[in-house]
Amino acid sequence: MRYSLHVNGKVMPADVDADTPLLWVLRDTLALTGTKFGCGAALCGACTVHVDGLAKRACVMPVSLVGGSQVRTIEGLGATAAGRAVQQAWLDLQVVQCGYCQSGQLMQAAALLEANPDPGDDDIDKIMSGNICRCGTYHRIRAAIKQAARALAQTDKRGAA
């Protein structure tokens, strides 16, 4: 089947079987390898992307269900204010250890801030709990999300002034 996917603001053609998971279309067909494979069963969060702004596990989403939705991957995350804020906070706080889980962590964190610009510890823990980090960077992730939220609030204030 031929699909025209909307990925990171571009239309990208993909000729793949209808049941191919979006993850493999992104990685193998579109060469967007920043999205990672961990479990293949929606249990680890390594493959998290945004579909119409919501965090989704690409490993269990058949490409046939994507339709005309807007897909965003880690390669396009810097195009959004929340994406830039989490990227900067991740760098400032040196969140990353081995890095394998981190594109999924960043995508999940940006989606959290889009939905809740001022998350508390419980909000962060609840939303981020499905993103596993074998290196145990959870404390730095939580701190970075809070820093990104503060930075976004400052940007909003400046925009409103």
Ligand code: FES
């Ligand atoms: S690879 Fe998709 S959730 Fe683990």
Ligand code: FES
């Ligand atoms: S940074 Fe190594 S698995 Fe998360």
